[in-house]
Amino acid sequence: MKGILALLLGLSLSGAASATLFNLHANLAPPNQNGSDPTRIVDPQGLVPSSSIGSFDAVLDTDNNVLTNIVMTVDGMTQTDLRGFGPNGTPFHIHLPNAGPGTFGFNVIDLVFGAPAGAFSFTPTGFTFQRDSLSILEADQGTIAGLGLHPGDASIVAALLSGDAFVLVHSTKNIFTNVNHPPQFPDGFPFAELRGDIAHDVPLPPSLLLLMTGLLGLLRLSR
Secondary structure (H helix, E strand, O other), rough: OOOHHHHHHHHHHHHHHOOEEEEEEEEEEEOOOOOOOOOOOOOOOOOOOOEEEEEEEEEEEEEOEEEEEEEEEEOOHHHEEEOOOOOOOEEEEEOOOOOOOOOOOOOOEOOOOOOOOOEEEEEEOOEEEEEEEEEEOOHHHHHHHHOOOOOHHHHHHHHHHHOOEEEEEEEEOOOOOOOOOOOOOOOOOOOOOEEOOOOEOOOOOOOHHHHHHHHHHHHHOOO
């Protein structure tokens, strides 16, 4: 009995390796003034002076090219602190480090574009943003499409799973001193108060979790 159960369990776990759902997570903290990751890059302009913190979670469905179960929670930024920024005039995005890991990059996925009414829930000290799903295809990303800011449908999933993509929250606060930026942008660009590199793991599909629960029950009965 134990040998059969071990075989079935092994098969179920091997099926998880081919899962097309990935849990994404990022812890949000102040970046360098130039929007880069202070744990990887030293910026002579220093860190953004903020005590704000937050977290980002979502599930990446690579079969359907969507993010689902998106939740961002931030403490230390109120509604008026959020800066409408970028092609769609929205306050936070997933960026890709175009110049290498830890750097700020222009390529983006807009987390807020097309969000339903009620996606934001504000408190006196912060906010929560939730939406059920978001297409990551270029055609569904508003004015980002056609501006060269989307890396293409064929490469976006790999970028999100690279460990180098990051969430950036843009702020209206007067705390930005960056002067080393492309000449077409104003001082303070990219006005990023929070940044978090995106990590991922592979969740077990519900059918496999149910199978494993049943296997454990059978194992107890066999004792």
